[in-house]
Amino acid sequence: MSEKQPAVTQATLVKKAAPKSDYKPADVSPQRRVQRSFAVRLWSVRHSRLLEWFYSRFADAFLLLHPLWKGIGYGRVEAPIKFVEKRVKGFMFDCRMCGQCVLSSTGMSCPMNCPKQLRNGPCGGVRANGNCEVEPDMPCVWVKAWEGSRNMVHGDKILDVQKPVDQSLRETSAWLRVTAQAAAAREAAQKPQNNGASA
Numbered sequence: 601m602s603e604k605q606p607a608v609t610q611a612t613l614v615k616k617a618a619p620k621s622d623y624k625p626a627d628v629s630p631q632r633r634v635q636r637s638f639a640v641r642l643w644s645v646r647h648s649r650l651l652e653w654f655y656s657r658f659a660d661a662f663l664l665l666h667p668l669w670k671g672i673g674y675g676r677v678e679a680p681i682k683f684v685e686k687r688v689k690g691f692m693f694d695c696r697m698c699g700q701c702v703l704s705s706t707g708m709s710c711p712m713n714c715p716k717q718l719r720n721g722p723c724g725g726v727r728a729n730g731n732c733e734v735e736p737d738m739p740c741v742w743v744k745a746w747e748g749s750r751n752m753v754h755g756d757k758i759l760d761v762q763k764p765v766d767q768s769l770r771e772t773s774a775w776l777r778v779t780a781q782a783a784a785a786r787e788a789a790q791k792p793q794n795n796g797a798s799a
């Protein structure tokens with residue numbers, strides 16, 4: 601009977617690829633360095649409730665500024681807003697700028713970090729320790745999404761079925777899109793009232 605081979609982790613590969621010399625950085629193992637790369641995104645999941653609250657206020661503020669965005673032109677403000685959004689969300693969530701953000705439905709865990717880019721739950725390959733089958737050192741984004749969603753007020757939005765990713769929206773600002781859509785919905789809701797008043 602063949603002996604079971606130990607799994608090759610990303611940390612092992614990093615260690616093997618490291619140049620051999622007498623110098624070893626103090627107290628920093630390759631394993632810990634790999635884990636650190638997920639530290640901020642895991643913090644965001646742990647604080648999903650706080651971020652849910654903050655995002656809601658932030659979206660309100662952006663909607664309040666709709667006349668300004670409209671005055672300047674959504675097309676013109678896209679580049680600077682996208683510049684900020686990419687950096688902020690890149691730092692907080694390892695955002696991949698899909699342009700159709702679902703963080704509020706996925707426990708503040710970005711599904712685009714799933715190597716298979718699944719938007720509706722995990723594949724069947726989640727490891728027993730809750731890590732990804734493709735990247736063994738990375739916690740499965742959907743395991744984390746479920747954990748994060750359990751802390752949130754509207755966490756059951758994780759049960760909503762998400763549409764397939766629209767690749768034409770990549771590298772565009774989700775903040776501006778959500779604002780423009782909310783403003784359009786608000787104007788559409790006000791129209792019948794205005795018509796009624798003028799009738």
Ligand code: SF4
Nearest residue numbers: 695696697698701710
């Ligand atoms: S869902 Fe899309 S926009 Fe939201 S954090 Fe992930 S890649 Fe970025």
